[in-house]
Amino acid sequence: MKMMKGANRWRRQVPFILLTNGGGVTEEAKAHELSRELGVKIMPNQVVLSHSPMQSLVDKYRHRHVLVIGGAERRCAEVAQHYGFEKVTIPDDIVAWNPSAWPFTSVRDYARPEYNYSQEPIDAMMVLHDSRDWARDLQIMTDVLQSRHRVVGRADWGQPAQIVPVYFSNPDFQWSNEYPTPRFAQGAFRLTLELLHRQLTGGNELKYRLFGKPHTATYEFALTTLDDQARVLDPAHTGFRRFYAVGDNPESDIMGANNHGWHSIAVRTGIFQHPDQVAHRAELQPKDIVEDVEEAVNLILEKELAM
Amino acid sequence: MKMMKGANRWRRQVPFILLTNGGGVTEEAKAHELSRELGVKIMPNQVVLSHSPMQSLVDKYRHRHVLVIGGAERRCAEVAQHYGFEKVTIPDDIVAWNPSAWPFTSVRDYARPEYNYSQEPIDAMMVLHDSRDWARDLQIMTDVLQSRHRVVGRADWGQPAQIVPVYFSNPDFQWSNEYPTPRFAQGAFRLTLELLHRQLTGGNELKYRLFGKPHTATYEFALTTLDDQARVLDPAHTGFRRFYAVGDNPESDIMGANNHGWHSIAVRTGIFQHPDQVAHRAELQPKDIVEDVEEAVNLILEKELAM
Known part of the structure; x- marks a missing residue:
């Protein structure tokens, strides 16, 4: 979940990718599968698999x-x-x-x-x-x-x-x-x-x-992918103001986001359930905790509207 | 390969077992398979598998x-x-x-x-x-x-x-x-x-x-099995004079024999090929080295005849 520069732009479309440590298929096949499951059209360039x-x-x-x-x-x-x-x-x-x-x-x-x-x-x-x-x-x-x-x-x-x-x-x-x-x-x-x-x-x-989250090669690849998307929406795009990362896995999603300057949001739909799980390691601690992805999106919108 | 007490007895029949770290089948099935492959009748009680x-x-x-x-x-x-x-x-x-x-x-x-x-x-x-x-x-x-x-x-x-x-x-x-x-x-x-x-x-x-070679539970089980065989051949059997063990694997066959007082003979038909392989560890060193099992049997007979 990314916020574009320019106050109005995200109202129309916010560049985002689905960044997973899963894989085993092409990005095309995964985008097709996700489009069907989510009922939302996902493009292959919005899917970053572990091996991408x-x-x-x-x-x-x-x-x-x-x-x-x-x-x-x-x-x-x-x-x-x-x-x-x-x-x-x-x-x-x-x-x-x-x-x-x-x-x-x-x-x-x-x-x-x-x-x-x-x-x-x-x-x-x-x-x-x-x-x-x-x-x-x-x-x-x-x-x-x-x-x-x-x-x-x-x-x-x-x-x-x-x-x-x-x-x-x-x-x-x-x-x-x-x-x-x-x-x-x-x-x-x-x-x-x-x-x-x-x-x-x-x-x-x-x-x-x-490769894969939380490693740098993956965040660099993700950034290139997001920049490509943003340039399609706005040819004058030169960079992003903020990056939000939503995920359930402290060791990959949260640590990866924290280490690369993305705002980490933990959801309780998978491995992360309670802050006690990560109390002992600062790099695993999410900036925000919500129930699920929908709550995470709403939180991000609220934060951006308040800025 | 065991030598019975009583000078003449081994001329007739020497108690022996086939002691393997293989398994995955019953002793009956393995004896049947070996009898067919070797062209020699092997009884189930002559087969000691890893899990026996x-x-x-x-x-x-x-x-x-x-x-x-x-x-x-x-x-x-x-x-x-x-x-x-x-x-x-x-x-x-x-x-x-x-x-x-x-x-x-x-x-x-x-x-x-x-x-x-x-x-x-x-x-x-x-x-x-x-x-x-x-x-x-x-x-x-x-x-x-x-x-x-x-x-x-x-x-x-x-x-x-x-x-x-x-x-x-x-x-x-x-x-x-x-x-x-x-x-x-x-x-x-x-x-x-x-x-x-x-x-x-x-x-x-x-x-x-x-369990399995070189562990004691296996040598104790093997001894019981050999004693049972010997008592069938000679109801007066009370114990063995010498034990010979022939094998290719220094870590199991040779070390197991050495640690349990059996005379170890290495064959070059498998893992053991050269004394250099075991030069660094005394417990892996065979008492004798021969090419294959046939040479081992001949060596044992020579040794016993010379005694």
């Missing part, structure tokens, strides 16, 4: 071999290809090439084993969504990390230093669904990869880069 | 509710029931009861959701074989550990101390299949459960009991 800022990696890896982890079937590979990555492999492709790579996983009909993976170095590993098979994906990722040739399925392990970059799209440790208690999210998978990497290397720390 | 010594837990948990983890379909539940556990649940049952418990796993046709699991306390958790869905199983196990009522699917988390015992059948961190590099085994799953338990409890260490 990873488009900044396309320049570097467009023609290189990337291993994409997470999501249902081939969907994250399709997201990556849609972004512009041209040489994408998923773990299912490797298991289809050699089922003994992870014998507890069956070969899927959506697998496309296009290479001899023991000869085809992997240039980067990108976790775009929750892994659907932790053990298999952890095994294949550590195989690549341990390989002197950045491959899998070759007895060339013992790589002393990490030579393959690893990117994660979502730092959240847990997420909430309709179940009464939170479920493990991509952050739990990442901690597990770090643990197993230490075990296999005698204590080396995994190096990686995080 | 867990039969000692039946006295305690016969009528109680145990969550059994690992293995294909319902097979480990069937093993547990075969041992005498009467009230067995597997994670698939819980997901069938409430699919939002782990929404990335589909409900299987072999699930038997017999209870309202939010009302049915779990008395023990037993990992009988490799988990086929780490994230789901880690989620459900930590749900139970965090629950004040030892249940799942109730918002009663925050259990300060561990009240549900956890048993593992196999401590191995890795295992070897036909793939060129070792694959993660149950020990890697256990380390991950320990990590996530620490994360969720602010640093508490998971308490658990380990």
